[in-house]
Amino acid sequence: MMNKEELHRFISGSTGNESNICQIFAIKDGETIYDDCWHGFKSEDAMNVNSVTKGVMSLLAGIALDKGCIKSVDQKVMVFFPDYTVKRGEKTIYDVTIRHLLTMTAPYKGNSEPWKKVCTSNDFTIATLDFLGGRKGITGEFRYATLGIQILAGIIERATGEKCIDFANKNLFELLGLPERIPHGVSSKEDQFDFFMNKNPRKYEWYSDPQGTITAGWGLCMSAKDMAVIGELVLGRGLYGGKRIISEEYIKDMLTAHIKLGERFGFMNYGYLWYKPYDDKEVFAAIGDSGNIIYVNKEENVSVGMTGTFKPRIFDRVEFIEQKVLPAIND
Numbered sequence: 001m002m003n004k005e006e007l008h009r010f011i012s013g014s015t016g017n018e019s020n021i022c023q024i025f026a027i028k029d030g031e032t033i034y035d036d037c038w039h040g041f042k043s044e045d046a047m048n049v050n051s052v053t054k055g056v057m058s059l060l061a062g063i064a065l066d067k068g069c070i071k072s073v074d075q076k077v078m079v080f081f082p083d084y085t086v087k088r089g090e091k092t093i094y095d096v097t098i099r100h101l102l103t104m105t106a107p108y109k110g111n112s113e114p115w116k117k118v119c120t121s122n123d124f125t126i127a128t129l130d131f132l133g134g135r136k137g138i139t140g141e142f143r144y145a146t147l148g149i150q151i152l153a154g155i156i157e158r159a160t161g162e163k164c165i166d167f168a169n170k171n172l173f174e175l176l177g178l179p180e181r182i183p184h185g186v187s188s189k190e191d192q193f194d195f196f197m198n199k200n201p202r203k204y205e206w207y208s209d210p211q212g213t214i215t216a217g218w219g220l221c222m223s224a225k226d227m228a229v230i231g232e233l234v235l236g237r238g239l240y241g242g243k244r245i246i247s248e249e250y251i252k253d254m255l256t257a258h259i260k261l262g263e264r265f266g267f268m269n270y271g272y273l274w275y276k277p278y279d280d281k282e283v284f285a286a287i288g289d290s291g292n293i294i295y296v297n298k299e300e301n302v303s304v305g306m307t308g309t310f311k312p313r314i315f316d317r318v319e320f321i322e323q324k325v326l327p328a329i330n331d
Helices: 003-012 053-067 098-102 115-119 124-130 149-158 162-175 189-197 224-235 249-253 317-330
Strands: 020-027 030-037 281-289 293-298 303-306
Touching: 003 030, 003 281, 003 293, 003 317, 020 162, 030 098, 030 149, 030 317, 053 098, 053 149, 053 162, 053 224, 053 249, 053 281, 053 293, 115 124, 115 149, 124 149, 149 162, 224 281, 224 293, 224 303, 303 317
Parallel strands: none
Antiparallel strands: 020 030, 020 303, 281 293, 293 303
């Protein structure tokens, strides 16, 4: 078992999966108990946390639901897009609900995600709607689709009448005492590549399309502290600093194991864009590529945020936190 100093040295000297870790921040029993950085990062620096963005989108959907802007997770997606022209012969799209988006059981046409088509379009949400649906109908099958979550950003904007980033700043970041995010702004192909690959700290920004709508499946820039604070909100079942930010009912539903995942996802359970790694433990996580993670452990009453620079296919962070970080911070 390592202490905090040994953990710092271990990560500094790592040539393996841990070599890209930039920040770890932990809150236990409401107190900051660990705050450490590597690779020239400081505590207040931000990083594109990739798919952890999805976990934040789930919280925003919950807030929109609490406010009555969204009536129910079983509301049909197309209700929010009356002006969208559905492709000829496409019927499945009319059956897709918000719940399908949140549990990744929405059906899509084609075998792979049309990144180029969507990310070079003028409106990412509408471009994503073009591949929602398909001939197979709704099968209830889990299909991990980063672009699909984009539709959720469009729904929140149309339901609330404001830009998703403004809604997030006002109803989440600000109430948690976190810096407001700014839209990244119009970008080029080179800029998108840089956004993923650049190993330097980023601003408190959120990637956005030409309409100023944020990317919902990736592209939110946060520090490990931001993530630990969001984890603390989840730990508090929607309460933070004595303030009710999200209903307990939604948090409970969000963390419920709605689907059992297969081998590719380590047989974890899936809620609403949050993972429940074990069947029998109250542990939850919002997980992104490169080892970015919000880790929440109810039994230990601890929340951990961790950022990492671009390094594909790192999926062992839950294990790493439980085997290395928790023992060090409990020492």
